Amino acid sequence: MIIRHENKEPKIDESAYIAPNATICGDVTIGKGTRIMFGAQIIAESNPIIIGDNCIILENAVIRAASAGKLSIGNNCLIGPHAHLASCVLENEVFIATGASIFHGAIIRIGAEIRINAVVHLKTDFPENEVLPIGWVAVGNPMKMFSPDK
8 A cells, every 4th residue: 555644655666565454654665676575564654664675574564664763674685574663763674573673763784684683772783794683682882782681
């Protein structure tokens, strides 16, 4: 479903695939070869969302740009099922696994991996090519990682 919001319509490259029950709302730009799968929600509430080329947004992922800032996803990124991204920046070749959450103001640097159910907290600068293990939490700048029991 493509929805106009605040007089802005999504701009979707003709080579992109949008599943029939995905929702794309507002000031959203989707690059070439990108695939938005079933049930994904991409919602530009009050800031723009830019998704690069050759990305895959899997089932039921929620990508939202709220008043905290824009949201951008670089090229060749994969966003897993049930992942949640809010007003953050992902550089190129980032992997966000199933159920992971990336919060407002976070930056995920090139080649980083955020594993299943991991969390990147507000305004965290997550380093290039780093891996956040399953269920762990990353916080701060400089970034520190905490296991689920901490």
